[in-house]
Amino acid sequence: GNSVTQMEGPVTLSEEAFLTINCTYTATGYPSLFWYVQYPGEGLQLLLKATKADDKGSNKGFEATYRKETTSFHLEKGSVQVSDSAVYFCALSDLYSSASKIIFGSGTRLSIRP
Amino acid sequence: NAGVTQTPKFRVLKTGQSMTLLCAQDMNHEYMYWYRQDPGMGLRLIHYSVGEGTTAKGEVPDGYNVSRLKKQNFLLGLESAAPSQTSVYFCASSHHRTSETYEQYFGPGTRLTVT
Numbered sequence: 704g705n706s707v708t709q710m711e712g713p714v715t716l717s718e719e720a721f722l723t724i725n726c727t728y729t730a731t732g733y734p735s736l737f738w739y740v741q742y743p744g745e746g747l748q749l750l751l752k753a754t755k756a757d758d759k760g761s762n763k764g765f766e767a768t769y770r771k772e773t774t775s776f777h778l779e780k781g782s783v784q785v786s787d788s789a790v791y792f793c794a795l796s797d798l799y800s801s802a803s804k805i806i807f808g809s810g811t812r813l814s815i816r817p
Numbered sequence: 818n819a820g821v822t823q824t825p826k827f828r829v830l831k832t833g834q835s836m837t838l839l840c841a842q843d844m845n846h847e848y849m850y851w852y853r854q855d856p857g858m859g860l861r862l863i864h865y866s867v868g869e870g871t872t873a874k875g876e877v878p879d880g881y882n883v884s885r886l887k888k889q890n891f892l893l894g895l896e897s898a899a900p901s902q903t904s905v906y907f908c909a910s911s912h913h914r915t916s917e918t919y920e921q922y923f924g925p926g927t928r929l930t931v932t
């Protein structure tokens with residue numbers, strides 16, 4: 704079945720460091736891929752998305768490229784800020800679902816030190 | 818637009834008690850979902866609905882019931898709460914599957930503790 708695997712946390716970095724959070728997926732066909740972010744005490748928000756191979760999603764300085772050959776969608780940011788501290792979820796859309804279901808990874812907690 | 822709202826934000830129940838969580842969305846979305854979030858396990862789908870009057874089971878439906886009497890509301894019920902249902906519950910909604918991105922919009926969550 705479809706699944707998403709992302710690196711375990713927590714990840715702790717200093718402000719202005721480079722960030723990579725790895726995500727790989729298993730899916731039939733060509734799903735859409737997402738990164739969601741959850742700030743403390745809040746619900747999930749869509750951070751970025753990519754709908755086909757080689758697409759790059761970007762938002763708020765974060766980027767991720769849909770790599771079909773490696774079935775990956777790694778999240779990157781060149782210079783993190785304290786305000787980026789949150790839990791990040793990689794996810795894919797289930798193309799064969801009758802209800803646009805999304806399959807989530809287990810989440811990676813990111814903490815940024817001032 | 819308020820987006821997706823959830824009521825209540827927090828609740829403590831004793832084992833065996835019942836309660837209903839309410840989700841409302843004002844985006845005219847066809848699809849609605851209930852998830853639970855537990856540490857280290859991401860989000861797991863409990864039940865979902867593809868339209869008014871329809872519901873279906875997700876990944877972890879046991880111990881829960883749902884109803885969608887109006888398009889904008891999706892209710893999650895616990896008939897006899899158990900400590901294993903201690904979790905954070907999220908509601909989400911999305912457009913019909915012909916939308917190219919299948920993006921889901923989430924509510925702020927309900928933190929439920931069962932003692």
